Amino acid sequence: MFDFNDSTFIANQVFISDVDSTQKNSYSRILIRDMEDNDFILEIESTNDNGATWRSRDKLSYVRRERK
Secondary structure (H helix, E strand, O other): OOOEEEEEEEEEEEOOOOOOOOOEEEEEEEEOOOOOOOOEEEEEEEEEOOOOOEEEEEEEEEEOOOOO
């Protein structure tokens, strides 16, 4: 599922265990935010409580460089 909220693009995904039916599903989402002409932030978050709380796993900053 995709969501665009203000200046943040959110892509949600779920990992469903097909091996162990007692294992909880794992959810993660990718956020692309603070988008400008030459930079943005990409953040990956995960949750084990169906989205009640999200933990940041990775945070990457992209800045466009001038070509030489």
